[in-house]
Amino acid sequence: MNPLLVRSENTERMLNLRRKISNHLVTALAVVATLVVLVPLIAILGYLLYKGFSSLNLAFFTKPPAPVGEEGGGMANAIVGSGVILALASAMGIPLGIGAGVYLAEYGRGTWLATAIRFTADVLNGVPSIVMGIAAYSLIVAKQHHFSGFAGGVALAIMMVPTITRTTEEMLGTVPQMVREAALGLGIPKWRTVISISLRTASPGIITGCMLAFARVAGETAPLLFTALGNQFFGVNLNQPMAALPLQIFAYAVSPYDEWHRLAWAGALVLIVMIMVSVTLVRIFTARGALKGGQH
Template identity: 50%
Template sequence: MKLINNARYLRRRFWNVFNLSMSIVATLFGLFWLIWILWTTVRNGAAAINIHLFTGDTPAPGSMGGLRNAFVGSLLMIGVAVLVGTPVGILAGTWLAEFAQGKRLGSIIRFFNDILLSAPSIVIGLFIYAIMVVPMGHFSGLAGAFSLAILLLPVVLRTTDEMLTMVPGTMREAALALGAPHWKMIVQISYRAARSGILTGILLAIARISGETAPLLFTALNNQFFSMNLNEPIANIPVVIFQFAMSPYHEWQDLAWVGALMATFAVLVLSLGSRFLIKDRSPR
């Protein structure tokens, strides 16, 4: 009997060590590629950072320039996308959490939102191309902003729904028992309790859309010159990186690397900001 127990112990210990070792190896394997990608981006991008990067526009082949027009174009489209998608996502998430609990319609909307959340971005770009670019007869920054807004919306909706659902029902019942209207209870109680989580979802959604290239190729395209007219093709960082990285010109390739570095830094800042909000929201 003792030998049987020892054999079982040794077998369990072996599989425990084996599984733990494989988990560590898999983690190190993933971290190796991540660190390699980040190091390559920093090494190639940092060398091209200079004052002309923020004061000059994308250059002609074989000449020096910067990414001012691409930075401004990306900020404009992301700003419009946030202004369009955030209110819709928050209101829709509020309806799901506060009015559609246990209802079949709410379950259906959540299901389709999950589908939209995982939909390839190129499909969203083709959709906006069909309903906006083709009828308008030209590419535009506005079409690019709406494609980004559709990508942002399901993230904000899902986060708002989950954060409001986590608010204890006793807090709602206390407010309603004191005679507060339902809308005021949502604004004063639910939103205040879930605001950090909702803001975190918005930051994560911005981080997601800031690097999207495929939908912008079908909507905003690109513009070599500085422009703030959203009714015309407009420069943006993702498409500039895509086009310049494949070019045979050394100056363009350097701009592609530094553009990738700036995009990575922006996503890192947004991710750290969301982590800080989550940590600040955690109970002490």
């Protein structure tokens, strides 16, 4: 047998063995990394279930907080208030963030304005939430001379914009340039190309960025302390102080009453479940939309 041929076969065998070992090693590291990420989440959810599930009942979802010293009551006003404030923040922050990201990716390449917007978004991403609350207090609450749910929604919207902007820009950057050129070659206007092709192609990533921004602000307390303040009663008037789950949880957690501590754990569990359900529903509807689009 030819020695060169034998040597070549041995070398190929060694390379295949090395590839298999590398493949298994990387796979094992990926599994370990996944477990490291999942274990804290499972531990938090498990502890919240242990501490808060026993306090969940119909009254918790249908009644406002009970007076000090009385048992019972719930957080219905805080659940409704959180929904209103988060809806307002999403209505303001998501379109603004996506619009800024579209400008950066499609229209502002190389311009000084795009550089300024990108720098501002990166800086705002690192600003502590309490600073956002103070800024919203100075710009809105101090001018109106009263706290309000509207001010809380604005503060959370400002916090959502940077994450959505940068995510939208990055996702639009993954759309192949030849797709845009093909649409423009067919005579489709640029604005229509951006809406119908670029945004639609990048929509899964953009929606993921919106969900990350939503999940980030849903549990924020500091901005709402300076803006919405909180309320012990039902109310959906955006021009008045408004209750919110993070505010109610904070107030109950720092109180000296065991009954309020119990309700604080239940509120924390409900807040986490609300975020998980919202994110899951968005992902389901997004997947269905993508599937229908592919069928057409």
